Amino acid sequence: MEVIVIETPQLGDRSYLVHDGRYGLVIDAQRDIDRIESAAQEAGVAVTHVAETHVHNDYVTGGFVYAQKHGASYLVNAADKVSFERTPIADGETLRVGELTVKAVATPGHTHNHLSFVVEHGEQQAVFSGGSVLYGSVGRTDLLGREHAVGLAHDQYASARRLADEAGAAAALYPTHGFGSFCSVGPASGAGASTLGEQFATNHVYTDRDEEHFVAELIANLTAYPSYYAHMSPLNSAGPGEPDLSVPEPLDPQELTARLDAGEWVVDLRNRVAYASEHLKGTASFEYGDHFTTYLGWLFPYDRKLTLVGSRDDVAHAIRDLSRIGLDSPDAALGEDARRLAPDVPLSSYPRVGWETVVAEHQAGETILDVRRAEEFKASRIEGAVNIPIHELLSRLDEVPAGKLWVHCASGYRAGIAASLLDRAGRDVVYIDDSFSRAAAAGLPVAS
Template identity: 80%
Template sequence: MDVIVIDTPQLGDRSYLVHDGRAGLVIDAQRDIDRVEAAAQEAGVEVTHVAETHMHNDYLTGGLVYARKHGAVYLVNAADEVAFERTPIADGETVRVGELTVKAVATPGHTHSHLSYVVEHDGRQAVFSGGSVLYGSVGRTDLVAPGHTVGLTHDQYASARRLAEEAAADAALYPTHGFGSFCSSGPATGAGGSTLGEQFTANHVYTDADEEHFVTELIANLTAYPSYYVHMSPGNMAGPGEPDLDVPESLDPAELRARLETGEWVVDLRNRVAYSSEHLRGTVSFEYGNGNSFSTYLGWLFPYGKKLTLVGSRADVENAIRDLSRIGIDSPDAALGEDPRELAPDAAISSYPRVTWEGMAAQRQPGEAILDVRRADEHRASRIEGAVNIPLHELLNRLDEVPGGRLWVHCGSGYRSGVAASLLERAGHDVVQIDDAFDRAAEAGLPIAA
């Protein structure tokens, strides 16, 4: 048995191709299936089965498209009321994939109908746990509906123990979430690999012997999750189509200017340093390629159903189109290039200051507001005394609460403050972006409260 990991760090998830050298099973495929196709071709195997652990909340699946395109059996929980034909599978049922034996195990918690798969071959076992047992934690339990969270958290606790009964301690563990995904909860480690047995001593779902304590602690530590999640499960139930990943023709300058003047969503993909120094007025800064924040935060803020235009290099636009397709933002338009004056010569150009904590300490005038756009839980844990907290994901709905005058905008690293500064400038505010790590604020002399 060989397991090929297909990593999607932009969303903090993994898909898997497990095979016996001839026949293969794909588990939790991302929507851009060409990566899975390439992995299967390189391994020289035929994918005969595709399986879902659950109808995902953080991305659109490519499982249906892959199964249809390649004539594979598509395994989806029989309890899921999907709008397409699939091969239903239920708790305890097994299928053969070449020489592999694949057993479905009901592991509710992340969703009500969540399945894990225990795969066996030549005495070896692998557990594909989806959003059940992760490395160090479990999948979050608050994504179905508020009234279901307590029950699902109890389910997670029980499901972890069910997996421990169904598979050996030395079984390799392959979760879908837990590598930066907001679908994980608690202290997920993001480790590169683990076994089920290692989790018995490293994962709080196993080390906490008090179920009620585990449930209370996990729920208390759940934080905000991206608003685009509301679109994912319904989209997966309906059956996502194959995305168009082609880069469109570049908009002409007059059309780009018209979109800016009418307030459409025009997203500048350049790094935040270049953006702050010079950009087309009315654009919004979502830096591409610096970490894995782009699709998460754009998806969190973008009003689904509106037209999106991407501005940047061909490479960045191409990559952004792929990333956004995974969360159901399809076929954006583009203006290709990195010089704002060439892209729209007659459009207004703007800029705003970008400083470190030392720069703010030296330049900020008395009475000027500090705006913290981190999540509320981050702000509660540690904050600059007197800072106003409006989380980035709430900013557009709370613009009437933003203080007047010059604003000094910060986050935890500089990415979110760059997005926030661009949104605030677009709304008419006088902004200064603090492009610095929050952990450095104290050494720069800022008063910290906790």
């Protein structure tokens, strides 16, 4: 048995291709299936089955279209309500994929109908746990509604023990979430690989012998998750198609100008340093990188038209990433010279500083705006700072104090987005592009 890992660091998830050298099973495919197709072709295997551990809330699946395109059986829990034909599978059912034996195991917790898959090949055993047991933690239990969180947390505790009954300590563990995804909760270990036995010794779902304490701790650690999650389950239940990943014909300057004049969402993908120095007035800065998808998806209103501005490579990467969260076929203006992209649109800029400049130049009465999450602010903060988390900023603009705003986060990425949105709204901003961990050493009064 060989397991090929297909990483999606932009969302903190993994997909898997497990095979016996001839035939393979794909588990929790991301929407851009060309990566899985390439992996299967390189391995020289035919994929006969595609499986979902659950109806996903953090990305649009590629499982449905992969199965259709390649004539594979699409394994989805018989209890899940979907609007497409699938091969229904339920707890305890087993099937063969070449020489592999695949058993479905009910592991509710992340969702009510969550399945894990135990795959065996001779003496080898692997557990594909989806959003059940992760490396050091478990999948969060509130994505179906806060009212389900406590009951599903109890289910997570029981499901972990069910997996321990179904597989041995030496079984390799392959979760879908837990690599930065907001679908995980608790002390994720950051490990790249693990076994079920290692989790018995280190994961709080196993080491905490008090179920009530485990549940209370899990519930206490539930934090905000991206708003785009609300769109994922309906898309996945409907059977999403294959995305168009091509770069569109670029908009001409007149059309880009018209969109900016109309207040449409025009997103600049350049480095946040370049953006602060000079940008088209009315754009928003979402520097392309691993955090791009999460924060644009969190803030962008899905009923609006999206236009991307940047290099061809950045636009191409962004189109792929956004397809994974159901934002298909954005328009684009290609290029990084703001003056050439739309000559008639005025340019804007704002200062970009470090903490030493804040200490030297911040004046009494000017607001330090902290856009980190509420739990980060509670743990440690600059005395007198105002906290409006980045994901709440657009809905709370009327709460932002008047006057000059010194905007910061933990590393500079979220503050760059927030500064651009405030600049777009006509506010006087100073962008603090520095690590919060340096604030106290620079001389800022930090409280905890």
